[in-house]
Structures are given as structure tokens and as C-alpha cells.
Amino acid sequence: MPALSLIALLSLVSTVFAKQLNAYLPQHPQHPKNPQHPNNSTRHWAQLCSGNPSNRIRGCDRYGCGNFGASRQGGKGERHAGVDVICADGATVYAPFSGQLSGPIRFFHNGNAIDDGVQIRGSGYCVKLVCIHPIRYHGQIQRGQQLGRMLPMQRVFPGIVSHIHVENCDRSDPTPLLKPDAPFFPPTPQEDIYWEAVCAGNPTNEIRGCDKYGCGYYGAPRRGGKGEKHKGVDVICADGATVYAPFSGELSGPVRIFHNGNAIDDGVQIWGAAFCVKLLCIHPIKYHGRIIKGQVLGRMLPMQRVFPGITSHIHVENCDHSDPTSSLQRGKGESEMEV
Secondary structure, three states, X not given: OOHHHHHHHHHHHHHHHHHHHHHHHHHOOOOOOOXXXXXXXXOOOOOOEOOEOOOOEOOEEOOEEOOOOOEOOOOOOOEOOOEEEEOOOOOEEEOOOOEEEEOOOOOOOOOOOOOOXXXXXXXXXXXXXXXXXXXXXXXXXXXXXXXXXXXXXXXHOXXXXXXXXXEEOOOOOOHHHHOOOOOOOOOOHHHHHOOOOOEOOEOOOOEOOEEOOEEOOOOOEOXXXXXXXXXXXXXXXXXXXXXXXXXXXXXXXXOOOOOOOOOOOOEEEEEXXXXXXXXXXXEEOOOOEEEOOOOEEEEEOOHHHHOOOOOOEEEEEEOXXXXXXXXXXXXXXXXXXXX
């Protein structure tokens, strides 16, 4: 056979083989032309937890940090194999993508109040969502569909930033899928753990004691005889005093506690990298936007006009109803050391 004809034949065979190969390969889940390949499906996951539309990741608290690869307590060089997406106890949890459920997934293996979870495999991904109770452990679920609810993490780890543990099945970093709009820079422990003084004239965040209206500490009984407890702490603040942001974060509001339009029925919420808190009985300079730790947030409202003789104060309440005292007292410790 002439050399030219042989080359032409080989070229024809190569073309046919290539067409057959291209017809086959897109069926493979990792082929770029496969509709189920991650690059061709929705690149970014849906919101995981109600109240956290941007899938914010837990920063650092006394139990550790929530970013991927963070060191774990125990001194054995262990690293965090997932990320912790902030989620208040009892909040609704949603499916980040469509897929098949399997479970239950146990993390602690000790039957505690948060030892539950589920795996989702589909749309080119496989992930484990832990510390949640799913509505079911098997079957199909759609992206954005209700998956379950957040379990009571405060009952097991008091004072922690409640969160869903999100871990890829192959232990790769899920952060880019959770935070598509901005890269995640893990905050330093000092930035997150230590709160700024919240009121001018009270550099140690001193908490109101007891007066004729009640007490200001966390869990103090409330008047009414129904067994209600104080869900926050009252930081002493004179009427009209300047109020400062305890940490950096996003503002939302207004937040009302009395719902009767009285002179102190105002406030704002701050959601930061590691904390979410409501500051009540203050008038903020704005209800939305970004604020920086230590920046002027607003002013204390005239509490004496509503409750004559009370110790005027800012009501400080964590969004998950956990105790904020330790964060406020650490600020006190810093101030005392500086003096």
C-alpha cells in the first residue's frame, strides 16, 4: 500500500475513534461535557441555614476555629477536616445541592444532643452535614429544599458559636463553594474572642446588678411568675452615652423588644465572623451596612424616662440565646491588665 494511502487510512481511523470516544466520555461523571460535572452544574451551593444567607463560617471561640484546616484541641496535630457554617440552635437547614440522602451520620458516637447528621451525594458533589437532624435519612432531595433543623449545640458546648459541620466526603475544602462572593480569611482568635467596651463610661463592660426592677445577669428570673429567665445581660450605660460596636460585622434592624413604641424601644443586630448579637435600648446611627469593632454605633436611649430609678443599661443578647458574659468579661480582663 502506498505510504500516502496508509496515512489517509490512519487519519480516518483516528477521526472515527475520536468521535466514538467523545460520544462515550461525556457520560462519565468527571468528564467536562457531562451535565452533572461540577463545572457545568451550579457552581455555588445554596444557603444552608435560615438566618445565614451567605453561609458565613464560624470564626474562633473558646472551643477553637471553624475554618478548614484549623488546629484541633488535643495536641496531636489534628486539623479540621471541614468548615463550620454558623447556624442558630433550632434553625431550619436546607440542602446545598440536589442529590441522594444517606445516613444517619454520627460524629461523636456518644449519643449526645447533637450527634446526628446526613450525607448528600449528587450534582457532582458529596458532603456530610453534621449536628443537624434531617427530616429523613434516605431518598432524593432538591437544592434549597428543607433538609432538617439545627440541633441544640449550646446544650453540649455552652458559649460556642452554634454551627453545622460541613465536610466533603473526600475531605477537600468546601469553602469556595460556600462563600462564592468573597474569599474566606479566617479571623484571628484575638479579633473574635475579645469584645470592645460597648458603652462610653463603662470600659470594663460592667453588668448591672439588682434593682427594684430585677437583675441584669444572664438567666436572672423575670417578673411575671411564669418561670421566664433573662436571655441576655444588661451592660451598664448612662442615658445618652455613646455606644460602640463590640466587634466587626453587618448591621440589621431595627430590633424592637417592647413593641409599644416607648422611648427605649429600639436596637440593632450585629452579625460578625464569630458572633451574632442584639443590642437593645439604643438608637443606632444606621440599621444596615458594615461596622468596625470599636466604631461609634449609636447612643443610649433615655431609660430613666421609662423605668425611673433603674440602673440604665444596654440589653445585650446573643442571637442564639447563649450567654455573652464571657465575651464581655474578657474585655474587662484586658482593660484591667492595661491599667
